[in-house]
Amino acid sequence: MILTVAWIVPLLGAVALAAFPRWSEGRARLWAAAVAALSLLALVVAWVGFDPAGPLFQHVEELRWVPSIGLAYRVGVDGIALAVATMSALIFVAAIAYPVDTLGQPRQYYAWMLFLQAMSLGVFLVLDLLLFYVFFDLTLVGMFFLIGRWGHGTPQVSALKFFLYTFAGSLLLLLAIIGLYLSIEPHSFDMRVLIERQPLAGTGLYAGLVFLALMLGFAIKTPLVPLHTWLPQAHVDAPGPASAILAGVLLKMGTYGMIRLPFAMMQETFAKYSLVVGIVALVAILYGALVALGQGNLKRRIAYTSINHMGYTVLGIAVASAIFADNQAARQLALTGATVEMVAHGLITGALFLICGSFWQRTGDYELDHYGGLAHRAPLLTGFTVLAAFASLGMPGLAGFVAEFQVFAGTFAVYPWLAVLGVLGILITAALFLGLLRRLFFGRLPSHLGGFGDLKWAEWGVLGVLSLGILVIGVAPQFLLTLIDASSALLVGGR
Amino acid sequence: MPIGDLAPEIALLVGAVVIVLFASFAPQERQAWAGGLALITLALAAGFSLMQWREPPALTFSGVWALDTAAVATKLLVLLVGAVAVLLSPDWMRSDRRHGEYYALCLFTLLGVIMMASANDSMELVVGILLSSTASYPLVAYHRGFKPALEAAMKYFLIGALTNSLLVIGVVLLFGLVGDTDYARTAQVLATAPDAAPLALSVAVACIVLGLTFKLAAFPGHAWMPDVAQGAPVPVAALLTVAPKVGAAVALARFVSLLPESQVWPVIVALIAVVTMTLGNLAALKQTDVRRLLGWSSVSQSGYALMAVVVIDVEPQALGALLAFLAAYLFANLAAFAVVTHLRGRTALADYHGLGRTQPLVTAVLILALLSLVGIPPLVGFFGKFMLFKVTIAGGYTWLAVVAAINTVLSLFYYLRVIAVTMFKPLEGEVHVLGSWSWLALLASAVLLVAASLGAKGGLALMGAVRFAG
Numbered sequence: 032m033i034l035t036v037a038w039i040v041p042l043l044g045a046v047a048l049a050a051f052p053r054w055s056e057g058r059a060r061l062w063a064a065a066v067a068a069l070s071l072l073a074l075v076v077a078w079v080g081f082d083p084a085g086p087l088f089q090h091v092e093e094l095r096w097v098p099s100i101g102l103a104y105r106v107g108v109d110g111i112a113l114a115v116a117t118m119s120a121l122i123f124v125a126a127i128a129y130p131v132d133t134l135g136q137p138r139q140y141y142a143w144m145l146f147l148q149a150m151s152l153g154v155f156l157v158l159d160l161l162l163f164y165v166f167f168d169l170t171l172v173g174m175f176f177l178i179g180r181w182g183h184g185t186p187q188v189s190a191l192k193f194f195l196y197t198f199a200g201s202l203l204l205l206l207a208i209i210g211l212y213l214s215i216e217p218h219s220f221d222m223r224v225l226i227e228r229q230p231l232a233g234t235g236l237y238a239g240l241v242f243l244a245l246m247l248g249f250a251i252k253t254p255l256v257p258l259h260t261w262l263p264q265a266h267v268d269a270p271g272p273a274s275a276i277l278a279g280v281l282l283k284m285g286t287y288g289m290i291r292l293p294f295a296m297m298q299e300t301f302a303k304y305s306l307v308v309g310i311v312a313l314v315a316i317l318y319g320a321l322v323a324l325g326q327g328n329l330k331r332r333i334a335y336t337s338i339n340h341m342g343y344t345v346l347g348i349a350v351a352s353a354i355f356a357d358n359q360a361a362r363q364l365a366l367t368g369a370t371v372e373m374v375a376h377g378l379i380t381g382a383l384f385l386i387c388g389s390f391w392q393r394t395g396d397y398e399l400d401h402y403g404g405l406a407h408r409a410p411l412l413t414g415f416t417v418l419a420a421f422a423s424l425g426m427p428g429l430a431g432f433v434a435e436f437q438v439f440a441g442t443f444a445v446y447p448w449l450a451v452l453g454v455l456g457i458l459i460t461a462a463l464f465l466g467l468l469r470r471l472f473f474g475r476l477p478s479h480l481g482g483f484g485d486l487k488w489a490e491w492g493v494l495g496v497l498s499l500g501i502l503v504i505g506v507a508p509q510f511l512l513t514l515i516d517a518s519s520a521l522l523v524g525g526r
Numbered sequence: 527m528p529i530g531d532l533a534p535e536i537a538l539l540v541g542a543v544v545i546v547l548f549a550s551f552a553p554q555e556r557q558a559w560a561g562g563l564a565l566i567t568l569a570l571a572a573g574f575s576l577m578q579w580r581e582p583p584a585l586t587f588s589g590v591w592a593l594d595t596a597a598v599a600t601k602l603l604v605l606l607v608g609a610v611a612v613l614l615s616p617d618w619m620r621s622d623r624r625h626g627e628y629y630a631l632c633l634f635t636l637l638g639v640i641m642m643a644s645a646n647d648s649m650e651l652v653v654g655i656l657l658s659s660t661a662s663y664p665l666v667a668y669h670r671g672f673k674p675a676l677e678a679a680m681k682y683f684l685i686g687a688l689t690n691s692l693l694v695i696g697v698v699l700l701f702g703l704v705g706d707t708d709y710a711r712t713a714q715v716l717a718t719a720p721d722a723a724p725l726a727l728s729v730a731v732a733c734i735v736l737g738l739t740f741k742l743a744a745f746p747g748h749a750w751m752p753d754v755a756q757g758a759p760v761p762v763a764a765l766l767t768v769a770p771k772v773g774a775a776v777a778l779a780r781f782v783s784l785l786p787e788s789q790v791w792p793v794i795v796a797l798i799a800v801v802t803m804t805l806g807n808l809a810a811l812k813q814t815d816v817r818r819l820l821g822w823s824s825v826s827q828s829g830y831a832l833m834a835v836v837v838i839d840v841e842p843q844a845l846g847a848l849l850a851f852l853a854a855y856l857f858a859n860l861a862a863f864a865v866v867t868h869l870r871g872r873t874a875l876a877d878y879h880g881l882g883r884t885q886p887l888v889t890a891v892l893i894l895a896l897l898s899l900v901g902i903p904p905l906v907g908f909f910g911k912f913m914l915f916k917v918t919i920a921g922g923y924t925w926l927a928v929v930a931a932i933n934t935v936l937s938l939f940y941y942l943r944v945i946a947v948t949m950f951k952p953l954e955g956e957v958h959v960l961g962s963w964s965w966l967a968l969l970a971s972a973v974l975l976v977a978a979s980l981g982a983k984g985g986l987a988l989m990g991a992v993r994f995a996g
Contacts (some may be wrong), residue, residue: 096983161912165903172902175942179950187950191942198938202931206924209916240924 033080034090034106034156037073037120041066042149048142056137063141064128067148071120074152078113083517088158088223101212101219105158110518111370114511115287116155118374121500122279122381123148125493126272129385132392133181140181144272147173151280155287160208160220167288168201170281174273182268183391189268196261200251204288207244210237211296225296232299242300245293246308253285253341256315266334267397271388274330278337279381283373286344290369294352295522301352309349309442309449315342317452320459324466329397330387332467333380336423339456340376340431344369346453347438351523356445359523365441366519367512372434374511375422375504379431382419382497386412389490393483399467404476409485413472415494420464422501425457430504531586531593533574534601535637541567542633549626557625558616564629568609568636575601583995589708590647592780594995599849599988600643600776603856607769608636610860610971614761614867617961619668628668632765634661639773642741646995648697648707648734651777655693655741658770659686666758666766678757682750686740689747693737699730713784720786731789734781735798741774743767744828745802752809755821760871763817764863767824772852775831779838779848780994792923796836800929803829807936817873819940820862823899826937827855830930833914837921844921846989847913853985854910857978858898861971865892868964869957878944880953888959889948891972896941898975901934906978909986 044066048059077090091107108116126144133140150173153166171194179190212218214237215230231238251258266274293301301308319338326332347369351362389412390397406413422429435457442450486494504511529536545560545567552559575598583594612629619625638658645651663686667679701707703726704715716727740747755763782791806826813819834848841847865888866872869881882889898907911934918927959965978985 100986102983165908168903168908172897176949179946187946190950191939191946194942195935195939199932199935202934205912206915206919206927206931209912209919209927213916213920 032092033073033077034108035092037070037077037116038149038152038156040070040073041123041145041152045142045145045149048138048145052138054138056133059137059141060127063145064124066145067120067124067127070148070152071117071124074113074117074120077108078117078514081108081110081113081514083110083513087518087521091158101217101221102161103159103221104162105221106156107158107223108156109521110514110516111290112155112287114370114515115283115373115377116152118377119151119155119280119283120148121497122275122377123151125381125385125497126275128489129272129275129388129493130392130487130489131181131270131272131388136180140177143173143176147177147276151276151284154284158222160212160222160225162220163222164201164205164208167204167284168198170284171197171201174277174281177273178265178269181270181273183270183395184268186268189264193261193265197251200248200258203244204248207241207248210241210244211292214241222291222296229296229298231297238297238300242293242297242304246289249285249288249292250311251285252288253282253345254338255311255342255345256318256338259315259319259338262338263331263334266384267328267330271385271391274384274387275381278334278384279377282337282341283377286341286348286369286373289345289348290366290522294348298352298354302354305349305352306446308352309346309446312342312345312349313449313453315339315345316456317459320456320463324459324463327399329390329399329467329471330384331397332399332463333383333387336460336463337376337380339460340372340380340423342456343435343438343453344372344376346442346449347372350438350442350445351519353445358444361441361444362523363516363519364437365445366523367515368434368437368441370515370519371430371504371508371511372438375430375434375501378497378500378504379419379422382415382494382501383423385490385494385497386416386419389486394480399470401477402471402480403474404472405480405483406472408476408480408483411486411491415486415491415498416471417468418498418501420468422505424461424464428505430501430508433505433508528586531591534571534578535640537567537571537574538633538637538640541570542630542637545630545633546627549624549630552626554623558620560626560629561612561616564612564633565609567633568605568612572602572605575605583993585646585710585995589710590645590650592644592646592995595992596776596780596845596849596994597644599992600772601640603772603849603853604636604639604643604769606974607765607772607856607860608632610864610967610974611761611765613967613970614764614864614964617963618759618761618867622668624668628665631661631665635665635765636769639769642773643776645777646709646780648700648709648712651781652694652697654773654777655737656690658741658773659690662762662766662770665762666754668759668762672757674753674757675759678750678753681753685747685750689737689740692733696730696733696737699726699733703727703730709780709784716784716786720788724788728789731785731791735778735794738774738778738781739798741770742778742828742831743771743825744832745798745805748802748806748825748828751825752818752821755824756815756818756873760817760863760867763821764860764867767821767863768856768859771824771828771831772856775828775835775848775852779835779845782835783839783994792836792839795832796923796926799829799832799836799926801829802826802832803930803933807933807940810940811936813940814875815873816875816878816944817866817871819875819944820859820866823937823940824859826933827859827899829933830911830914831855833918833923833926833930836923836926837917841917841921843913843990844917845994846986846992847917849992850913850986850989851910853989854898854906854978857971857975858895858905858907861891861895861968861975862899864964864968864971865895868960868968870960875944875947876954879947879951881948881957883953884957885959888968891968891975892948893945894972894975896945898979900938900941904979904982906975906982906985909982913986913989
């Protein structure tokens with residue numbers, strides 16, 4: 032029940048916003064934030080009620096729908112899904128509460144935000160393949176309208192490109208889902224059945240094609256090099272909070288999908304290709320970091336670091352899938368690390384994109400060269416940016432380090448040379464973030480920034496909550512690791 | 527003669543005749559009442575068809591007329607299309623002096639379509655196709671002072687004349703080969719001696735398939751569709767983009783399942799499907815006219831529908847998938863054309879700029895309809911496409927499903943262009959709407975679309991029961 036509440040409450044909230052045309056901007060925002068927080072609360076309750084020693088999927092609900100084609104309303108979570116979903120809900124609360132210019136259409140803006148929240152949580156909470164696809168696709172619709180209507184630059188072009196590109200991935204996914212569905216007798220969309228029975232084990236070419244379609248679909252969403260080209264433009268033109276959601280939540284659907292579908296349902300096939308996936312991830316790590324280093328646009332630079340960070344997650348997943356390595360502890364470590372990376376990256380990059388939004392609200396400019404010397408004018412902004420940047424480059428004591436340490440520790444045990452090359456990514460990330468901080472906050476203050484105001488309380492309040500999350504995960508990650516370890520142990524076969 | 531088996535068709539025929547008589551004698555201001563008569567006729571015919579649903583599949587009138595779930599489902603769908611098109615018309619046709627007869631022509635068109643879907647005999651098929659064609663030529667040219675309408679009607683007529691005569695040649699050849707026009711007998715003869723005259727049989731099949739592609743608006747008989755969608759009165763365009771397609775798809779499915787394997791028809795139909803969907807989508811990409819864009823999209827949707835025909839023999843669920851997809855297409859397309867009608871046929875893409883600001887509900891219906899045409903879940907179009915992909919992959923034509931998926935991405939581009947201008951562009955000029963009838967029709971089509979989306983599960987179960995007789 033609690034999981035259904037978590038995704039349906041935002042949907043009802045969106046309907047209410049659409050239905051009451053007289054609500055003012057402040058009221059719409061307050062309502063949206065309250066509804067989003069309620070949904071977060073439901074997930075926290077689910078977290079508290081989650082038993083780490085229990086079965087893989089908990090809080091399961093099942094409602095018969097069309098038994099003849101094996102379709103049912105099924106929700107349920109394992110530790111991985113619950114961690115990512117809770118982080119997502121938090122990002123949504125933050126993005127909604129963050130002040131933004133709604134261009135005179137506040138109700139529509141907040142309604143789309145809540146709609147997007149409902150659909151995104153749906154992706155993480157369902158246990159039915161077809162419903163998974165439904166939610167997966169509807170997130171595109173929500174994001175399309177958010178970018179197209181409230182973006183800047185050339186928002187319509189970016190929205191169109193985003194929708195087309197990622198929809199192509201979705202369709203590959205749909206074909207693969209049909210392939211999975213047809214492979215099992217009686218045909219079923221039940222993820223639990225598919226995970227348990229591994230229907231495609233040892234079916235050669237057929238399994239290979241399904242796997243390829245699944246991985247391509249998720250690689251576009253994640254995104255992995257060379258399928259990442261939709262991402263920078265979508266990010267640059269999206270409004271700040273939408274960017275935070277795009278990076279913090281939507282990208283996670285790619286990696287979460289990899290864990291839930293190919294990793295869990297086709298272990299044998301994934302193991303065969305784990306090295307290939309690992310190498311692709313390594314390319315994403317290095318390429319993302321190098322390209323980010325070369326960007327002079329603040330938001331574009333952060334967008335490319337997302338490619339780099341999602342590369343760590345995929346590397347972790349690839350390592351965890353290497354069944355033949357006979358090193359269960361390392362594989363489990365890698366999978367847990369990959370999940371923590373998802374949570375950490377969501378919080379860190381969410382915060383960074385919200386900060387980008389603050390820059391845009393003040394100056395309408397993302398060019399790093401046009402900034403400088405802001406440390407004195409805006410100490411709060413400087414503080415939060417420094418914290419998020421350090422977390423992103425993997426400073427010990429912050430969330431990013433916990434994740435990357437586990438991913439690389441696991442990788443070192445299975446594919447040592449991938450780990451050695453991958454660590455270079457962290458080095459480049461450090462360079463690019465330090466350069467970014469230097470160009471924004473230190474040096475001489477340009478004359479046109481004389482009136483640059485520091486963060487308002489609504490902004491630093493939101494950033495404070497996210498930063499607290501980053502710190503807590505960095506210092507005392509145990510609460511998160513217990514939850515995730517319970518599921519990753521089961522998934523790699525350790526318990 | 528089991529006259530009762532033809533109750534729906536007789537109802538349509540009688541209704542049409544009554545309307546013609548009424549229109550001849552009623553004064554100008556009462557002509558709109560003919561619309562009411564047409565609705566009553568459609569309701570009666572639908573009622574009679576519903577009674578046929580539960581009966582076991584059978585052939586009647588010495589086997590030339592099929593009474594199976596496929597035929598009945600087609601009848602119901604086609605009558606529904608007719609009802610929405612009729613509802614759209616009174617406001618549109620108000621000033622036309624020949625308002626009354628218009629409805630009779632609509633009913634004759636529907637009757638022809640129903641005959642196509644029910645025909646279990648190649649001569650019967652010819653009669654159905656000819657009836658639906660001849661009744662719809664004048665409908666397209668109903669505004670005879672409007673040049674694009676005349677051009678569209680001329681194209682429609684010329685292509686129709688050519689393909690229909692090819693069809694007749696094909697049927698005659700086939701008759702000469704098997705000595706009968708009855709489908710059951712044809713199948714029997716072809717099964718016993720599949721390679722008696724392979725070339726003649728191929729020519730006959732090619733001619734008949736060509737004749738059907740005209741009604742389907744599939745390559746190579748598709749060229750009239752964009753012109754008709756753009757130039758014909760919009761309610762007529764709504765009718766003609768949907769109804770003949772449904773009838774012809776079922777007729778084609780019925781016909782190809784007779785053929786022996788040596789005709790390699792699945793491959794040929796698959797190729798037609800690929801060319802049709804790709805051509806339709808590529809042509810729609812650059813359109814700046816919404817009605818024409820919908821016309822090309824209708825062509826591409828025929829291509830998708832043909833995917834189910836490809837696997838009709840190997841996949842038991844293919845027929846259900848075909849009808850599910852056509853039904854889904856029909857709901858979405860009707861809603862889209864209802865919006866265009868309600869906006870007084872406004873057609874240039876530039877005129878849709880900022881529509882969402884003044885007409886939020888109408889815009890919402892348009893967006894839902896277009897997203898359903900793409901196949902975005904949970905709208906009904908998704909379930910239609912899903913079923914198609916499923917049977918195609920299960921039938922061993924994965925490559926075809928991949929091509930269709932690529933095409934779907936292509937199609938998303940032009941549908942999104944329309945959605946984007948309504949939502950993201952500033953409003954230009956005023957928006958005029960038609961009247962209360964078209965508003966009602968718009969609402970009805972929107973309710974149908976949403977209800978079909980929510981009830982898609984039940985609909986799929988119903989479609990699963992669809993079978994051919996004999």
